[in-house]
Amino acid sequence: MTAWIDFARGPLFRLSFALMALGLLRIVLLTLAGVREGYQNSSDKIVAWKEVRRQTLGWLFPMARLWRQRPIYSLISFLFHAGMIVTPLFLASHILLWRNALGIGWAALPRRLANWLTLLVIFAGAGLFLGRLLSPAARKISKAQDFLWPLLIAAPFVTGYIASNAILSPRTYQEFLLVHLYAGDLILLMIPFTKLAHCVLAPLSQLVTAVAWKFPAGAGDRVAETLGFGDRPTWLPKARLTAELPEGAAGKGGSER
Amino acid sequence: MDRVVRLKLVLWVMVGLAAAIATARFAFGLGATTHLSDATPWGLWVGFDVMGGVALAAGGFVVTATVYIFKMEEYHSIVRPAVLTAFLGYVAVVVGLLFDLGLPWNIWHLTIYWNPRSPLFEVGWCVMLYLTVLMLEFFPVPTEGISALASLRRFLLTLRIPLVILGVALSTLHQSSLGSLFLIMPYRLYPLWYSPLLPVLFFISAVALGLMMVILESHVTAYLYRRKPETGLLAPLGAATRWVLAVYVAARFGDLAARGQLHYLASGAWQAKLFWLELALMAILPLALMSATRFRRQAGWQGAAAAIGVAGVVLNRIDVGGLADIGRGGPLYAPKWTEIAVSLGIVAAATLAFLFMIEHFRVWESRPADPEADPRKLPEFDKVGFTWLGTPAVAGRVKYSLGFVFAAGAGFALLGSPLAARQGSVPAPVHRARGDAGYLRSGVSEAASLGQPGELPRGVLYIDGDLTRYGVTFYHQREIERNGREKSCVLCHHMNMPHDQDSGCYACHRDMYQKSDASRHDWHASPHGANLACVECHEPGYARTSAHVKPCADCHKNLVPAGATIEIPNYNAVSYVDAMHEVCNGCHVKVAAREKKPEIARCAECHKGRLNFSDTRHYLYSPHAPAGRLVILPPPKVSEVH
Numbered sequence: 001m002t003a004w005i006d007f008a009r010g011p012l013f014r015l016s017f018a019l020m021a022l023g024l025l026r027i028v029l030l031t032l033a034g035v036r037e038g039y040q041n042s043s044d045k046i047v048a049w050k051e052v053r054r055q056t057l058g059w060l061f062p063m064a065r066l067w068r069q070r071p072i073y074s075l076i077s078f079l080f081h082a083g084m085i086v087t088p089l090f091l092a093s094h095i096l097l098w099r100n101a102l103g104i105g106w107a108a109l110p111r112r113l114a115n116w117l118t119l120l121v122i123f124a125g126a127g128l129f130l131g132r133l134l135s136p137a138a139r140k141i142s143k144a145q146d147f148l149w150p151l152l153i154a155a156p157f158v159t160g161y162i163a164s165n166a167i168l169s170p171r172t173y174q175e176f177l178l179v180h181l182y183a184g185d186l187i188l189l190m191i192p193f194t195k196l197a198h199c200v201l202a203p204l205s206q207l208v209t210a211v212a213w214k215f216p217a218g219a220g221d222r223v224a225e226t227l228g229f230g231d232r233p234t235w236l237p238k239a240r241l242t243a244e245l246p247e248g249a250a251g252k253g254g255s256e257r
Numbered sequence: 258m259d260r261v262v263r264l265k266l267v268l269w270v271m272v273g274l275a276a277a278i279a280t281a282r283f284a285f286g287l288g289a290t291t292h293l294s295d296a297t298p299w300g301l302w303v304g305f306d307v308m309g310g311v312a313l314a315a316g317g318f319v320v321t322a323t324v325y326i327f328k329m330e331e332y333h334s335i336v337r338p339a340v341l342t343a344f345l346g347y348v349a350v351v352v353g354l355l356f357d358l359g360l361p362w363n364i365w366h367l368t369i370y371w372n373p374r375s376p377l378f379e380v381g382w383c384v385m386l387y388l389t390v391l392m393l394e395f396f397p398v399p400t401e402g403i404s405a406l407a408s409l410r411r412f413l414l415t416l417r418i419p420l421v422i423l424g425v426a427l428s429t430l431h432q433s434s435l436g437s438l439f440l441i442m443p444y445r446l447y448p449l450w451y452s453p454l455l456p457v458l459f460f461i462s463a464v465a466l467g468l469m470m471v472i473l474e475s476h477v478t479a480y481l482y483r484r485k486p487e488t489g490l491l492a493p494l495g496a497a498t499r500w501v502l503a504v505y506v507a508a509r510f511g512d513l514a515a516r517g518q519l520h521y522l523a524s525g526a527w528q529a530k531l532f533w534l535e536l537a538l539m540a541i542l543p544l545a546l547m548s549a550t551r552f553r554r555q556a557g558w559q560g561a562a563a564a565i566g567v568a569g570v571v572l573n574r575i576d577v578g579g580l581a582d583i584g585r586g587g588p589l590y591a592p593k594w595t596e597i598a599v600s601l602g603i604v605a606a607a608t609l610a611f612l613f614m615i616e617h618f619r620v621w622e623s624r625p626a627d628p629e630a631d632p633r634k635l636p637e638f639d640k641v642g643f644t645w646l647g648t649p650a651v652a653g654r655v656k657y658s659l660g661f662v663f664a665a666g667a668g669f670a671l672l673g674s675p676l677a678a679r680q681g682s683v684p685a686p687v688h689r690a691r692g693d694a695g696y697l698r699s700g701v702s703e704a705a706s707l708g709q710p711g712e713l714p715r716g717v718l719y720i721d722g723d724l725t726r727y728g729v730t731f732y733h734q735r736e737i738e739r740n741g742r743e744k745s746c747v748l749c750h751h752m753n754m755p756h757d758q759d760s761g762c763y764a765c766h767r768d769m770y771q772k773s774d775a776s777r778h779d780w781h782a783s784p785h786g787a788n789l790a791c792v793e794c795h796e797p798g799y800a801r802t803s804a805h806v807k808p809c810a811d812c813h814k815n816l817v818p819a820g821a822t823i824e825i826p827n828y829n830a831v832s833y834v835d836a837m838h839e840v841c842n843g844c845h846v847k848v849a850a851r852e853k854k855p856e857i858a859r860c861a862e863c864h865k866g867r868l869n870f871s872d873t874r875h876y877l878y879s880p881h882a883p884a885g886r887l888v889i890l891p892p893p894k895v896s897e898v899h
Contacts, residue, residue, distance in 0.1 A: 015670035018277065022662040030655060037651075101674060169849070169858035170842055192662075 001174050008181035009097070016188035023192025024200045031204055038212035047211050055206040073131060080124035084153065087117045088184075093164065118161045125154045145195070155183035261481050262653055265612065266660050268605040273661035275602020277668025278595045279356070281675045287359060289675040290595050297579070297590035299357075304578025305600050306353025308435055309571040310346050311384075312459075315467030316474070317343025317391060318428035321421045331490065337398055337620045338478070339471050341611060344391040349607040350384060356599055376438045383431030390424045399618045432463040439577055449521050449532045450577050454512045461508060462539065462570050465501040468494050469543065469566040476560035478615065482625040486556040495559055498566070499547040502540045509536065535576055539569025598668070685769035687722040687833045689761050690731070722762075722833050723769050729837075729863045744820070749840055751823035755813040766833040775830035776809060803828055 039045070058065060066074035088094055092108035099105040109117070129150040132138045156179075163176035190196060282290045293300050320339035324332050355361040367381040393413055400406045413420075436459030443451050452458065472491050479486040513519050522529055546552045546562035553559060579590070614620055716735070721728025737745050750759045757764075767773040780786035781794070791801060799805035809816055817825075823840075830836070842858065849858035856862065 010674070011670040014672070015666050018669035019662060019666035022665055026658045026662050030658065033654070034651070169846060169855075170838055170860060171846060171858075173860070 001178060005174060005178055005181060008178070008185055012185050013181070013188075016185040020188045020191045024197065027192055027197055028200050028204070031201065031208060035204075035208060035212045052206050052210045056203055059206065060203060073128075076124045076127045076131075079120055080128060083117045083121040083124065084157075087114060087121060087157075090114070115161070115165065118157050121157050122154055122161070125150045125157075149196070152183065153187060156180045156187065159183065261612070262656070264481065265609065265653070266656055268609050269657040270660040270664040271598075271602050271605035272609065273664030274668045275599045275605070276661070277665040277672065278599050278602075281669075281672050282356060282595070282599070283361075285675040287357075290593075290672070292590060292593040292596070294590075299579055300590055301575075301579075301592040301596045301600055302353055302357040304575040304580065305571065306603060307350050307357070308574035308578050310350035310353060311431065311435060312463050312466050312570055312574055313470055313567070314343040314346030314350070315428065315432060315463040316470040317346075317394075317467070318425045319464055319467035320471055321394070322425050325418060325421045326425070332494075334490070334622055335471055335475065335487070337395075338474060338615070339467075340391060340395050341398070341614055341620055342470065342474055344388075344395050345607040345610050347384065347388045347391055348610075349603050351388065352606075353600070353603050354384075356603075376434055376441065379434045380431065380438060383427050383434060387424060387427040387431060390420055390427060394420055394424065398620060399614070401619060428463075429460060433457065433460040435459055435574075436577075446577065447528045448516075448518045449513070449528060452512045452516065454508065455577075458505070458508060458512070461501060461505045462573065465498055465505060465540075465543075466567060466570040468498040468501070469563040469570075472498075472559060472563035473567055476556065476563065481612075482615075484625065486560070488554060488556040488559055491559060492554050495547040495553045495562065499544050502544040502547070502566075506536070506540045506544065509540075531576060531580070535569060535572050537569070538565055539573050540566075542566075543569070595672070684771070685723055687763045687767055687769055688724050689763045690718040690720045690722075720837070722837075747818050747821045748844070750818065751821040752817055752825065753815065755816065758818075762833065762836055765830040766836045767830070768832055769834055770832045772829045772831055774828060775825075776828040778828075 039047070061078070063074045063078050087109070090107070090109040091114050092111065095105050095108050108114075129147070132142055132146065132150075159176045159180035163173050163180055166172075187196070191199065278290060287293050291300065291302075293302075316339040320332065320336055323329050324336050355364065358364060367378065367385070372378050393416070397410045397413055400410055433456035436455035436457070439446055439451070439455055440453065472494060475487050475491060478484070510519075513522070522532065543562045543566035546558055546565075551558075552562065616625060618624070716733050718731045718733045719728050720731050739745075740748055746759060749762075752760070752765065754760045754764050765773070765775040777786075781789050782791070794807045795801040796805040796807075831839070841863065845858045845862065849855050
């Protein structure tokens with residue numbers, strides 16, 4: 001078992017961490033390149049930069065905005081995210097690993113606080129999971145993976161808490177550590193390739209919406225042609241939309257919307 | 258995928274792997290990432306990257322001289338690609354050199370602190386000056402569309418002839434000075450390669466290589482971009498190459514004959530075979546193929562001849578740079594995979610730069626159709642998720658960056674722990690357990706008696722291997738009583754030192770956290786220890802490893818007491834901490850299961866009192882913890898050293 005633990009702590013962790021860091025950098029750069037191209041190709045160069053900035057900063061701390069509509073959800077969600085980022089980064093045991101591997105270290109959380117934060121993440125995660133499960137509206141817009149993510153993310157927190165706190169036998173400690181390591185590595189590995197990438201893409205979403213969502217004229221027609229719907233105007237995919245649009249709108253070309 | 262796109266994807270993967278290794282190399286140094294050592298400071302990076310790279314760049318000066326000095330204007334169309342190849346080749350050389358220099362940030366010293374008697378001084382200056390010349394020669398191409406630089410372009414174009422002459426002069430100096438570099442180490446080079454003519458041989462082969470490289474490069478790009486090969490234009494170059502190669506072969510054999518070294522050719526040594534292989538590749542085969550008019554005028558044969566010749570000359574440079582000297586005096590050097598990956602990565606990066614240049618600037622008479630910018634091409638879809646990847650250009654960069662990221666991740670995973678490789682880990686010697694040892698011989702059956710408060714009672718050991726005052730109280734007498742008196746000894750004392758009974762754990766498990774050599778190899782070999790010759794334990798005629806060695810029991814009787822159940826697979830003793838956990842806790846787990854008392858297998862059963870569980874952790878993670886853990890300390894600051 002020690003060999004499996006060493007593998008998860010050594011090569012596998014290096015692979016996962018490097019893929020996470022470089023993969024996140026990659027999608028940020030690709031997104032920014034897309035934004036740049038979209039801006040260059042669009043005929044409409046007017047962008048509300050100030051509004052984009054205001055919205056981006058505002059949505060980084062969504063509590064103030066969501067407080068009126070869904071106070072409990074916004075609070076739990078914020079605590080979940082904050083605990084999930086802060087705890088692994090500033091846990092003394094993790095910092096020790098960095099110190100051993102690269103000779104770098106930083107200030108650690110007090111042990112007691114780290115314990116409370118871990119519990120907070122676990123219970124906040126459970127709360128979010130239940131909220132999604134019990135609310136019909138949330139259930140409707142959820143896919144299967146949306147229910148799996150909280151469980152996978154909770155796994156290293158639960159096993160880590162047990163391994164570092166429950167005074168069990170060394171063997172049990174190793175078993176929990178094994179699950180902790182492999183679950184953690186799996187999450188790191190998946191961050192840049194799944195919806196977890198919102199950790200870097202969320203701050204870009206306002207910018208992308210404002211700038212890159214300016215199709216060059218005729219772009220929609222080309223996409224439709226590729227998909228084999230060349231004979232149809234792209235913006236009339238469903239019959240119910242035709243009722244809302246004025247007569248003769250189909251003749252104006254698809255991309256103006 | 259188009260062939261260009263596929264090639265670029267492979268190249269980006271190679272660059273990604275090299276980028277990961279480069280990070281480790283510049284963060285942790287050469288020793289941690291390569292097989293280079295003080296005995297073999299020049300390895301693949303010098304032989305392939307620097308010497309091979311310089312030779313591959315010879316096309317630049319050969320073609321510029323042909324067109325601008327000998328006025329053979331028909332070759333004008335290959336000047337730009339040749340100069341670009343040379344420029345990128347020299348950039349690759351400089352990058353490779355930065356990898357190979359121990360203190361790359363001191364590379365500017367060359368310009369200020371002169372040592373004119375050093376061949377490396379000449380090499381360094383030539384690289385620097387010729388790279389500048391190549392940059393000035395190539396500068397007009399990428400700046401064609403920039404009107405602000407038009408006057409500068411015009412000025413450089415008037416300087417063309419002086420620049421070409423300067424380039425030829427510098428190249429002549431430089432190609433040959435790489436050979437002179439090896440004149441100062443006659444006893445290191447094998448006689449088939451060492452020659453006072455080495456500079457001349459290097460220069461002649463560089464001219465031939467320059468011509469063959471131009472031919473090869475033209476054929477490869479023609480294949481990639483589906484252009485018509487310039488076979489007819491290149492055939493006279495091939496004809497010229499054969500004369501140069503003929504001169505080279507004559508010079509090589511004439512030199513060997515004049516020095517009286519011809520008998521080495523038939524010596525049967527592996528170097529002789531290497532010599533024949535090298536000469537066949539770099540001269541004889543291309544010479545034969547280029548001499549036959551039929552082969553010379555056929556695109557396939559022409560390209561093949563050039564490719565063989567290029568491979569041969571690069572092999573020649575690697576041979577001189579170190580391959581032929583393997584095992585001559587120094588320890589055996591074989592390049593580590595990291596060195597090979599970095600070399601390939603640099604070549605890949607240069608190739609990518611070359612493809613970028615010909616796609617975006619007028620390196621050829623007309624730019625090739627960019628395979629990623631073809632407006633008629635359909636957008637691509639990700640084959641797994643059917644996500645739209647975008648136009649071919651966007652799809653290209655999505656794919657390339659993914660290849661780069663995965664290769665870099667694999668590189669980091671494969672690298673091992675370079676910091677540990679550089680610094681090692683801090684030893685933590687183990688000390689014997691304290692407590693009352695005298696009772697052991699006085700009678701095992703004697704019941705434990707309690708001592709005064711503050712004193713360790715009889716029959717109790719205090720196990721504190723690293724002397725940090727955080728240890729475990731071990732009720733030795735009580736364990737004897739519980740586990741069957743005399744029979745219990747072998748449960749823990751599973752092996753003894755020679756002439757000893759019931760050796761303590763510390764006798765073999767000598768480090769807290771690392772394996773230690775239980776057979777004490779160095780002590781046995783030392784004149785101050787057992788003073789044994791190697792063959793007294795290692796079987797003669799075999800590699801001296803643990804595979805062919807006398808068992809300890811051949812000399813030392815009764816090392817393993819009767820009834821011991823712990824098997825010893827090799828000569829390494831596990832760390833003290835692992836041994837304690839295995840033996841103590843192994844027993845506790847069994848008893849816990851048997852007697853349904855899970856609490857006795859818990860960590861806190863031993864680590865209690867002053868060494869309670871959370872206390873240990875707090876203590877170990879504090880910045881004031883002694884260097885007892887397998888903690889690798891950060892490198893000392895300069896102020897602390899002085």
